[in-house]
Amino acid sequence: MALLALAAGSLLQAWPPAVTVAYAAMGLASFLAYRHDKRAAASGRQRTPESTLHLLDLCCGWPGGLLAQQRYRHKTRKLRFQCVFWLTLLLNCAALLWLLPALPSPP
Numbered sequence: 105m106a107l108l109a110l111a112a113g114s115l116l117q118a119w120p121p122a123v124t125v126a127y128a129a130m131g132l133a134s135f136l137a138y139r140h141d142k143r144a145a146a147s148g149r150q151r152t153p154e155s156t157l158h159l160l161d162l163c164c165g166w167p168g169g170l171l172a173q174q175r176y177r178h179k180t181r182k183l184r185f186q187c188v189f190w191l192t193l194l195l196n197c198a199a200l201l202w203l204l205p206a207l208p209s210p211p
Contacts, residue, residue, distance in 0.1 A: 106167040107131065119207050123200070127164045134165030138172030138179070145178075154185060162192040 110124040137160055141152035157179070161169040169189065172178065179185045 106170075119204060123207065127167060130160060130163055130165035131168030131171070133168065134160040135168035135172040135175075138169055139176060142172075142176040142178040154179075154188075158188055158192050161189060162196055164196060166193045166196055 107124070107128060110127050113119050114121040114124045134157070137152050137157055141157065143149075144151050157169065166189070170193075173180050173189075179189070
């Protein structure tokens with residue numbers, strides 16, 4: 105839903121298409137990082153640090169992180185992780201709202 109809203113914002117010229125592309129790219133990176141971490145946890149391999157997952161989520165990757173959490177049932181029961189995750193989501197959305205007026209309008 106978040107990526108659909110971002111795409112709609114680009115189509116309605118509320119922000120440049122680069123914003124939607126950034127969220128899509130970082131969302132994919134975050135999704136893949138969660139998937140890698142889940143698979144590593146299941147096989148006893150080296151895990152992805154939680155701080156890395158949070159950084160990806162903060163840097164526009166939260167839609168992919170949220171999707172991966174639900175898809176792989178990963179990190180959904182860790183209360184501390186969830187609190188930080190939702191904080192990163194809120195901070196990212198607040199930063200986007202703050203930056204929107206400064207972004208160049210599409211032609």
